Amino acid sequence: MNVQQNYDKIKTELDTSIKKAGISTQPNVIAVTKYVTIDRANEAYDAGLRHFGENRVEGFLAKQNALPDDAVFHFIGTLQTRKVKEVINQVDYFHALDRLKLAKEIQKRAEHKVKCFVQVNVSEEESKQGITINEINDFIEAIKEYDNIEVVGLMTMAPLTGDVDYIRQLFNTLKEKQSEIQALNLSYAPCTELSMGMSNDYQLAAEAGASFVRIGTKLVGKEE
Numbered sequence: 001m002n003v004q005q006n007y008d009k010i011k012t013e014l015d016t017s018i019k020k021a022g023i024s025t026q027p028n029v030i031a032v033t034k035y036v037t038i039d040r041a042n043e044a045y046d047a048g049l050r051h052f053g054e055n056r057v058e059g060f061l062a063k064q065n066a067l068p069d070d071a072v073f074h075f076i077g078t079l080q081t082r083k084v085k086e087v088i089n090q091v092d093y094f095h096a097l098d099r100l101k102l103a104k105e106i107q108k109r110a111e112h113k114v115k116c117f118v119q120v121n122v123s124e125e126e127s128k129q130g131i132t133i134n135e136i137n138d139f140i141e142a143i144k145e146y147d148n149i150e151v152v153g154l155m156t157m158a159p160l161t162g163d164v165d166y167i168r169q170l171f172n173t174l175k176e177k178q179s180e181i182q183a184l185n186l187s188y189a190p191c192t193e194l195s196m197g198m199s200n201d202y203q204l205a206a207e208a209g210a211s212f213v214r215i216g217t218k219l220v221g222k223e224e
């Protein structure tokens with residue numbers, strides 16, 4: 001299917017999910033273009049997508065250079081500290097703030113405030129990046145001194161499992177935590193956003209109150 005057809009189907013599904021949950025606005029769809037060509041990313045732009053996600057510095061810069069200026073670019077993957085300077089000033093949203101060393105490097109290299117999501121390993125799988133739910137408050141408190149960082153929200157990746165109830169539970173846990181931080185009204189951490197849901201679980205994420213879903217395979221496909 002082409003991107004337009006995929007996107008239309010996804011929007012219909014998201015609509016069903018939010019209605020089921022009594023939520024009034026659809027999450028923003030980030031087209032994750034890390035597996036596909038610039039042509040395919042342009043096709044996504046033409047289909048109406050304006051948010052794009054990449055997880056490698058090279059791919060990020062290549063897609064950003066190729067797409068029109070009103071495309072919003074999200075860096076969604078683990079970023080090595082030494083690579084921060086190559087990309088941080090090009091990023092509209094950074095989804096993988098998961099350690100203070102990285103925060104410190106962003107502070108040092110950024111020429112303006114960077115919108116960051118704190119990446120949370122809700123399932124506490126060993127293989128996953130991110131801080132645990134219990135560490136979030138202290139982590140955010142420690143970010144306070146870095147005035148080039150704005151914590152706009154929380155981000156997570158659910159494990160690859162068919163256990164829908166478990167995924168739902170993880171997403172609800174993160175939603176609760178996001179609302180809790182938002183209610184603190186911290187100027188450096190408004191935490192109004194929630195980035196969760198990928199090809200396997202975007203409907204569950206929308207139901208749980210995600211404001212950004214990150215979709216690659218089911219939207220633009222996967223070329224190998």
Ligand SMILES: *Cc1c(COP(=O)(O)O)cnc(C)c1O
Binds near residue numbers: 034077157199214215
């Ligand atoms: C690759 C990736 C996605 C998209 O994955 P799909 O399963 O292809 O939709 C979303 N978020 C992150 C952090 C990723 O690395």
